[in-house]
Amino acid sequence: MSKGCALLEARNLQVTRGGALLLDVPELSIREGETLSLIGPNGAGKTTLLQTLGHLLKPFQGEILFKGQKLSGRSVFEYRRRLAMVFQEPLLFDTTVFGNVASGLTMRGMKRGEIRNVVTEHLNRLGISHLKDRSARTLSGGEAQRTSLARAFAIAPEILFLDEPFASLDPPSRGALIEDLERILEQTGTTTVFATHDRLEALRLSDRIAVMSQGRILQLDSPEEVMNHPVDEFVASFIGVETILSGKVSRRNGGTIVVSVHGREIEAVGDLPLGEPVALCIRPENVTLTTNPSRELTSARNVFPGRIARITSLGLFRKVELDCGFPLVAYVTHHAAEELSLKEGKEVRASFKATAIHVVRRGEKGYPN
Amino acid sequence: MELIFEGIKKAFWLLVTLDPEVLGITFLSLKVSGLATLISLVIGISIGAAVALATFPGKRIVVSLINTGMGLPPVVVGLFVTIFLWRNGPLGFFEMLYTPTAMILAQTVIAAPIVMGISVAAIQQLPRKLRLQILGLGATRLQMVWILLREARLPLLAAVMAGFGGVISEVGASIMVGGNIKGYSRVLTTATVMETSRGNFDMAIALGIILLLLAYFINLVLTHIQQRERPR
Numbered sequence: 043m044s045k046g047c048a049l050l051e052a053r054n055l056q057v058t059r060g061g062a063l064l065l066d067v068p069e070l071s072i073r074e075g076e077t078l079s080l081i082g083p084n085g086a087g088k089t090t091l092l093q094t095l096g097h098l099l100k101p102f103q104g105e106i107l108f109k110g111q112k113l114s115g116r117s118v119f120e121y122r123r124r125l126a127m128v129f130q131e132p133l134l135f136d137t138t139v140f141g142n143v144a145s146g147l148t149m150r151g152m153k154r155g156e157i158r159n160v161v162t163e164h165l166n167r168l169g170i171s172h173l174k175d176r177s178a179r180t181l182s183g184g185e186a187q188r189t190s191l192a193r194a195f196a197i198a199p200e201i202l203f204l205d206e207p208f209a210s211l212d213p214p215s216r217g218a219l220i221e222d223l224e225r226i227l228e229q230t231g232t233t234t235v236f237a238t239h240d241r242l243e244a245l246r247l248s249d250r251i252a253v254m255s256q257g258r259i260l261q262l263d264s265p266e267e268v269m270n271h272p273v274d275e276f277v278a279s280f281i282g283v284e285t286i287l288s289g290k291v292s293r294r295n296g297g298t299i300v301v302s303v304h305g306r307e308i309e310a311v312g313d314l315p316l317g318e319p320v321a322l323c324i325r326p327e328n329v330t331l332t333t334n335p336s337r338e339l340t341s342a343r344n345v346f347p348g349r350i351a352r353i354t355s356l357g358l359f360r361k362v363e364l365d366c367g368f369p370l371v372a373y374v375t376h377h378a379a380e381e382l383s384l385k386e387g388k389e390v391r392a393s394f395k396a397t398a399i400h401v402v403r404r405g406e407k408g409y410p411n
Numbered sequence: 412m413e414l415i416f417e418g419i420k421k422a423f424w425l426l427v428t429l430d431p432e433v434l435g436i437t438f439l440s441l442k443v444s445g446l447a448t449l450i451s452l453v454i455g456i457s458i459g460a461a462v463a464l465a466t467f468p469g470k471r472i473v474v475s476l477i478n479t480g481m482g483l484p485p486v487v488v489g490l491f492v493t494i495f496l497w498r499n500g501p502l503g504f505f506e507m508l509y510t511p512t513a514m515i516l517a518q519t520v521i522a523a524p525i526v527m528g529i530s531v532a533a534i535q536q537l538p539r540k541l542r543l544q545i546l547g548l549g550a551t552r553l554q555m556v557w558i559l560l561r562e563a564r565l566p567l568l569a570a571v572m573a574g575f576g577g578v579i580s581e582v583g584a585s586i587m588v589g590g591n592i593k594g595y596s597r598v599l600t601t602a603t604v605m606e607t608s609r610g611n612f613d614m615a616i617a618l619g620i621i622l623l624l625l626a627y628f629i630n631l632v633l634t635h636i637q638q639r640e641r642p643r
Contacts, residue, residue, distance in 0.1 A: 093543060127548070129540055129543075151553070194548075
């Protein structure tokens with residue numbers, strides 16, 4: 043894989059509307075083959091950035107380079123022929139499902155027989171071949187969004203822009219579609235920029251995450267870095283200060299799995315194959331701290347000694363950052379903190395239950411440990 | 412009552428026997444109004460689409476002017492077309508006044524703003540993002556306009572019907588620029604006016620029935636299409 047080469051670069055990107063600065067991105071580089079998530083609240087500028095990167099939104103200041111070539115004039119059109127865009131609304135054309143998936147190919151003047159083959163392949167890929175002749179107007183939300191994705195993938199884009207494609211779907215169809223998208227991205231290796239406000243979606247699909255607010259990118263890094271080391275309070279509060287740990291399934295016992303993380307073994311509830319790369323999310327309120335080594339917590343499967351790296355007061359409670367061989371964050375009340383006389387540098391034991399861990403599959407696109 | 416009854420009886424006789432004069436008038440009506448509608452479609456849809464898709468200062472004023480044009484009084488159109496085609500008017504050298512061509516011209520002036528106004532509305536009611544989606548799939552400008560028109564085809568069909576309905580039933584402009592010349596520029600509406608003023612109610616009723624049937628037919632097709640599939 044040629045991951046790492048810049049496929050798309052943006053420099054000094056600015057979008058202003060009616061005197062207001064909607065987007066201000068001094069530099070952004072999207073690597074070939076990666077999935078980059080743009081994450082942030084509504085109005086953070088995710089959509090504006092996506093549409094500007096797709097050269098669909100005008101006017102804007104700054105420049106966009108595709109494969110090192112600055113886009114202008116004729117090359118803008120040629121660039122648009124290499125990208126595909128999927129919006130939150132399916133925006134299907136008033137024709138059959140087949141006609142929709144074929145539309146990008148028809149625009150490119152592809153021959154009928156060839157169109158038939160490509161469309162059939164992508165209908166199968168998204169599991170909608172049975173809907174081939176249905177009118178796009180009669181589809182459910184999930185089916186429509188699948189058609190929209192099939193239409194985008196059918197043109198074999200070199201770069202794919204997804205603007206919250208799952209945001210308006212109900213949870214079951216959403217989950218199934220994310221799974222399929224993950225699989226297709228693995229198969230095709232398409233470079234993808236994915237806007238979402240769901241951090242678990244971002245964690246699951248992306249190689250890198252860009253956290254946005256008010257038109258700016260606050261942090262752009264690997265999911266682990268962003269989640270474990272947010273650059274500022276906004277990122278921390280938006281992402282949540284959960285501990286996120288990458289690891290691989292090393293053992294399975296009925297109903298639980300043991301995941302090795304930085305050489306430590308953490309037990310979690312789940313049923314995944316051995317060797318599966320996963321991310322473990324542990325909410326700080328589920329981590330208990332003790333100072334007395336003899337007091338065993340019977341129900342907590344995971345007990346780790348660690349040293350307190352930092353304590354921050356967060357109003358009603360304190361945030362304690364630990365180094366247990368891996369980073370771990372715990373919340374304790376002021377009262378408990380006084381009682382245990384917690385301070386930076388002190389050795390404590392941290393424990394959390396196997397049921398308190400949220401296991402997210404990382405897929406093959408995930409980071410090597 | 413006797414008058415009406417006799418009139419209707421004779422009118423049906425004229426219709427059933429396919430009276431050559433009635434047929435001739437009907438065909439000319441269809442030809443003039445059909446051609447005028449066709450020309451208005453080309454003008455109205457292309458300008459309407461351009462206005463709807465472009466952003467320029469004063470767009471609102473242009474749209475409101477088009478919308479005003481949808482209600483142009485035929486008599487006023489007739490007046491201006493007559494002046495333009497008058498022997499020493501700006502277009503007098505064409506010697507077009509009192510010909511079916513002049514009627515087509517006048518009816519086009521009436522129908523074009525109707526088609527244009529409905530086209531603007533039809534394209535503007537499409538989701539804004541649809542344009543981005545089409546461009547994002549790699550469409551050329553022309554392909555984008557074509558897809559948008561195809562997406563707006565139901566309301567555009569209404570534009571066809573409204574344009575045709577407007578000119579087939581119009582009398583003022585036709586009589587002014589066509590002159591209601593027997594066998595040459597006489598159409599359903601102008602003939603109905605004349606026969607009524609002469610007291611030939613049978614002929615007038617026959618012509619009136621044809622006009623009504625045409626109006627009914629247009630609405631039938633329109634309603635059928637609109638009810639078949641409602642856009643989401």
